[in-house]
Amino acid sequence: MKKRVLITGGAGFLGSHLCDYFISKEYRVVAMDNLITGDIRNIEHLFSHPDFEFYHHDVSKFVHVPGELHYILHFASPASPIDYLKIPIQTLKVGSLGTHNLLGLAKAKNARILVASTSEIYGDPLVHPQDEGYWGNVNPIGPRGVYDEAKRFQEAITMAYNRFHKVETRIVRIFNTYGPRMRLNDGRALPAFIGQALRGEDLTVFGEGNQTRSFCYVSDLIEGIYRLLLSDYDEPVNIGNPAEITILQFAEEILSLTQSNSKIVFKPLPADDPKQRQPNIELAKRILGWEPKVERAEGLKTTLAYFRGLDKVDLYKPSLNF
Numbered sequence: 238m239k240k241r242v243l244i245t246g247g248a249g250f251l252g253s254h255l256c257d258y259f260i261s262k263e264y265r266v267v268a269m270d271n272l273i274t275g276d277i278r279n280i281e282h283l284f285s286h287p288d289f290e291f292y293h294h295d296v297s298k299f300v301h302v303p304g305e306l307h308y309i310l311h312f313a314s315p316a317s318p319i320d321y322l323k324i325p326i327q328t329l330k331v332g333s334l335g336t337h338n339l340l341g342l343a344k345a346k347n348a349r350i351l352v353a354s355t356s357e358i359y360g361d362p363l364v365h366p367q368d369e370g371y372w373g374n375v376n377p378i379g380p381r382g383v384y385d386e387a388k389r390f391q392e393a394i395t396m397a398y399n400r401f402h403k404v405e406t407r408i409v410r411i412f413n414t415y416g417p418r419m420r421l422n423d424g425r426a427l428p429a430f431i432g433q434a435l436r437g438e439d440l441t442v443f444g445e446g447n448q449t450r451s452f453c454y455v456s457d458l459i460e461g462i463y464r465l466l467l468s469d470y471d472e473p474v475n476i477g478n479p480a481e482i483t484i485l486q487f488a489e490e491i492l493s494l495t496q497s498n499s500k501i502v503f504k505p506l507p508a509d510d511p512k513q514r515q516p517n518i519e520l521a522k523r524i525l526g527w528e529p530k531v532e533r534a535e536g537l538k539t540t541l542a543y544f545r546g547l548d549k550v551d552l553y554k555p556s557l558n559f
């Protein structure tokens with residue numbers, strides 16, 4: 238009998254890739270999404286599949302799923318800084334109330350639950366690279382606090398359900414990830430730069446561009462998450478690509494990849510923007526036998542081809558439709 242998995246945020250960037258992955262591994266997949274930042278087009282191709290179901294629902298409200306569930310993957314959340322500035326309360330709710338609802342569902346169904354945490358729980362880190370033992374440097378009341386603190390609460394309540402209710406839990410700390418199905422106008426560096434290059438606009442580098450990030454291609458991330466889900470390790474695990482780059486270098490890479498004549502312009506650095514970010518993935522290597530395989534040059538090529546294939550109107554769409 239095929240196992241049945243609930244994927245929240247199933248119409249989003251990572252959620253939709255998870256839906257594809259689990260269908261390809263012969264699971265029955267229930268995707269749930271309120272479509273605030275998700276896009277039904279990401280999963281449209283799955284609707285005719287007999288093992289795929291979709292629920293249009295906000296997981297911050299009571300979650301009811303009839304029938305058995307073996308696994309739950311909680312990936313519902315706005316994940317881009319400009320989104321959580323626009324919808325701060327929903328961001329807080331989905332990481333806290335939403336997680337609580339899904340932990341309750343996991344307990345009721347006797348299902349194993351994996352929650353999507355983030356490198357943002359390390360805040361603007363004072364330890365580099367970041368390993369799982371680092372407790373972070375987060376401003377609770379800054380603009381990013383709504384996301385960071387919701388995710389920190391999520392980790393706390395997940396461990397509480399693990400210890401108190403003996404629910405089988407997994408926590409993945411996801412570092413910057415990219416690939417097809419990112420929203421072109423979600424404001425994050427990669428889609429922002431590619432969108433600007435495709436529209437013939439200047440690329441907006443924030444600050445002096447000497448802040449760093451480490452970008453992981455989506456297929457590597459999904460593989461790491463799957464291995465973690467099936468592992469017996471219940472404490473947080475970093476999944477990301479340690480190949481670190483400054484944002485200025487990254488903008489230059491996108492200019493050369495797109496062969497654009499755009500220039501780079503500098504804009505003010507947003508509040509609390511982390512200066513350095515690079516995952517230490519020794520734990521994932523050791524316990525999951527996992528490490529990323531896709532080089533940035535290759536991943537960026539595939540991602541650019543995806544963005545080039547979108548409708549022209551997507552290029553000019555606002556980040557959120559309200």
Ligand code: UDP
Nearest residue numbers: 318424425426427429441442443448484510
């Ligand atoms: N960034 C930038 N220009 C943009 C968008 C983002 O220079 O148009 C910078 C941003 O300030 C940050 C980095 O790129 O330092 C990565 O930002 P992103 O929003 O992609 O993700 P974050 O890792 O900050 O959550």
